[in-house]
Amino acid sequence: MYHSRQRTIFIFSVFILCSLLAAAQNKHPAMHIRDVIYTKHDGVALTMDIIQPENPNGFGIISIVSGGWISSHDRIGTGEPFTNRGYTVFYVVHGSQPRFTVEEIIADIHRSVRFIRSRAKEFGIDPAKLGITGSSTGGHLSLMIATRGGLGDPAAKDSIDRESSAVQAVAVFYPPTDYLNWSAVGDTAVGIGKLSAYSAAFGPNAAAPGGRLKVGINVSPIYEVKKTQPPVFIIHGDADQSVPIFQAQRFKKRCDEVGAVCEVKVIPGAGHGGWPTMANDSQLLVDWFDHYLRGLGK
Numbered sequence: 001m002y003h004s005r006q007r008t009i010f011i012f013s014v015f016i017l018c019s020l021l022a023a024a025q026n027k028h029p030a031m032h033i034r035d036v037i038y039t040k041h042d043g044v045a046l047t048m049d050i051i052q053p054e055n056p057n058g059f060g061i062i063s064i065v066s067g068g069w070i071s072s073h074d075r076i077g078t079g080e081p082f083t084n085r086g087y088t089v090f091y092v093v094h095g096s097q098p099r100f101t102v103e104e105i106i107a108d109i110h111r112s113v114r115f116i117r118s119r120a121k122e123f124g125i126d127p128a129k130l131g132i133t134g135s136s137t138g139g140h141l142s143l144m145i146a147t148r149g150g151l152g153d154p155a156a157k158d159s160i161d162r163e164s165s166a167v168q169a170v171a172v173f174y175p176p177t178d179y180l181n182w183s184a185v186g187d188t189a190v191g192i193g194k195l196s197a198y199s200a201a202f203g204p205n206a207a208a209p210g211g212r213l214k215v216g217i218n219v220s221p222i223y224e225v226k227k228t229q230p231p232v233f234i235i236h237g238d239a240d241q242s243v244p245i246f247q248a249q250r251f252k253k254r255c256d257e258v259g260a261v262c263e264v265k266v267i268p269g270a271g272h273g274g275w276p277t278m279a280n281d282s283q284l285l286v287d288w289f290d291h292y293l294r295g296l297g298k
Contacts, residue, residue, distance in 0.1 A: 051079035057086030064134035098200035139175025237270025
């Protein structure tokens, strides 16, 4: 009887120890909600994954899953480092080029923000305090929301479309910002030149010079920069061969001209992602949201 009881106590102790070790390795267990549909059009359903931390802080971060305007569920992350500080993360998957143009994709992102805001109470977040983030074209789409997000249509039949698509803070990696001036003033890349491989993404209207100018203005965040836009933080490597550092510098210059809050952190020698300190630099994005969404000190 004694040995049986001792064995039971031993097994229970091992169970407790394993539980504590597991908790130590995962200090912020999260709930992952998959494939939440935020819109349907052209025969497809577009979805987002939602990752809610165990102890949410009541604020939401929208993370745009995009590279070359191609979006894949395989690239949805774990929510870190945002969930580690209590943020609920919304991984938005958009329609991909060449089936959808950049202008259509931008419309998807506006819709995703409106959807999240419409269900903020259900998700346990403050609808007036949303942040947005992304890398490369995910950063570009985030800046499109930063500069052009706004009120919905009060007469819309769909209640979601009556919601605002504005966000309150933006923090991104190496985003394109001006397709009419790519690596220098006058270096047009609206589906031509250095971005000729993406001609389908810019759509048929970009095939002629007049249409190219219009599309370039429509899809470039820089042309709607204003003082009232949310604060923007950009991290960009100065050796980026895919999206030149000129893009961040030009956007920053325009923000300074109108008095908008924008900070750019340049990573010397870094290319288009994957530099050694990138994980640490990601924490800076969280710091930005802590300050501008939660009101915490920087």
